Amino acid sequence: MIDQHTHTRYSPDADQKTTCLSYVNQAKLLGFSGVMVTDHVDYDSPDPLFQEMIDYDVYFKDIEHVRKQTGFDIRVGVELGYQACSISKMKALVSAYPFDLVIMSLHLVDGEDPYYGDYFKGKTQEESIRRYFKAVLKSVEQFDDFDVYGHLDHIIRYGTFETRTYDLKRYQDLIDEILKTIIRKGKGIEINMSGIDDITKSPYPSIDVLKRYKALGGKIITIGSDAHTFRDLGRYFLEAKSILIDVGFDEIAIYQERKPVFFNIHEVL
Numbered sequence: 561m562i563d564q565h566t567h568t569r570y571s572p573d574a575d576q577k578t579t580c581l582s583y584v585n586q587a588k589l590l591g592f593s594g595v596m597v598t599d600h601v602d603y604d605s606p607d608p609l610f611q612e613m614i615d616y617d618v619y620f621k622d623i624e625h626v627r628k629q630t631g632f633d634i635r636v637g638v639e640l641g642y643q644a645c646s647i648s649k650m651k652a653l654v655s656a657y658p659f660d661l662v663i664m665s666l667h668l669v670d671g672e673d674p675y676y677g678d679y680f681k682g683k684t685q686e687e688s689i690r691r692y693f694k695a696v697l698k699s700v701e702q703f704d705d706f707d708v709y710g711h712l713d714h715i716i717r718y719g720t721f722e723t724r725t726y727d728l729k730r731y732q733d734l735i736d737e738i739l740k741t742i743i744r745k746g747k748g749i750e751i752n753m754s755g756i757d758d759i760t761k762s763p764y765p766s767i768d769v770l771k772r773y774k775a776l777g778g779k780i781i782t783i784g785s786d787a788h789t790f791r792d793l794g795r796y797f798l799e800a801k802s803i804l805i806d807v808g809f810d811e812i813a814i815y816q817e818r819k820p821v822f823f824n825i826h827e828v829l
């Protein structure tokens with residue numbers, strides 16, 4: 561088992577003591593077979609913290625050093641934030657470095673970060689969610705160079721609304737198009753477990769969306785904790801296993817060199 565969504569101190573919002581080596585040590589404690597680091601790259605972010613770019617020449621050398629030091633299976637992914645204006649930079653990065661996995665995530669909706677309340681001003685919850693899913697759809701239509709879509713519906717955790725759930729049927733037109741596009745392009749999604757102890761108490765995407773993905777023929781699914789500290793490595797993976805089995809997935813994908821390798825979920829967790 562490998563947790564395929566983790567952030568080290570190279571991500572500005574991560575615990576600055578968390579290194580690749582600390583994940584290796586934690587993975588050994590958990591009995592995982594390897595680690596995958598997926599730090600943030602958000603081109604053209606309005607947030608100054610995210611404007612400083614990782615020097616991947618240094619980054620890959622660092623990882624190689626830890627690999628030699630520990631002999632552990634260490635893979636390198638990236639969580640690439642989509643913006644229409646950044647497509648050429650995103651493509652250039654992905655082709656320049658030998659990533660094992662590219663997670664595409666939508667952190668900004670038309671340049672606005674829902675993390676800050678302004679995005680929701682003057683909109684109902686339904687309007688806010690709809691606008692987010694429209695932007696997700698645009699991203700999967702316009703960008704091909706990714707492997708799995710990150711936390712597909714995490715818009716639900718933001719804003720000051722009372723409810724943190726949504727009725728899939730209200731957005732089914734958009735969600736179906738998103739999922740069908742992902743499937744048609746041979747891409748996958750992740751089940752992101754960061755929501756379980758978050759305000760939503762739900763994986764991202766929700767179980768209803770996972771069921772829809774399965775019903776539409778989706779096969780590629782990864783499990784990620786979205787850890788921002790080594791202590792969260794592998795969090796709620798047993799819950800992920802039981803959710804995936806309930807939804808009807810027997811296999812999970814673990815990426816190496818941008819290709820999914822499928823494992824029986826009962827054997828790896």
Ligand SMILES: [Zn+2]
Nearest residue numbers: 639665710711
């Ligand atoms: Zn993210």
Ligand SMILES: [Zn+2]
Nearest residue numbers: 565567639786
């Ligand atoms: Zn993340």
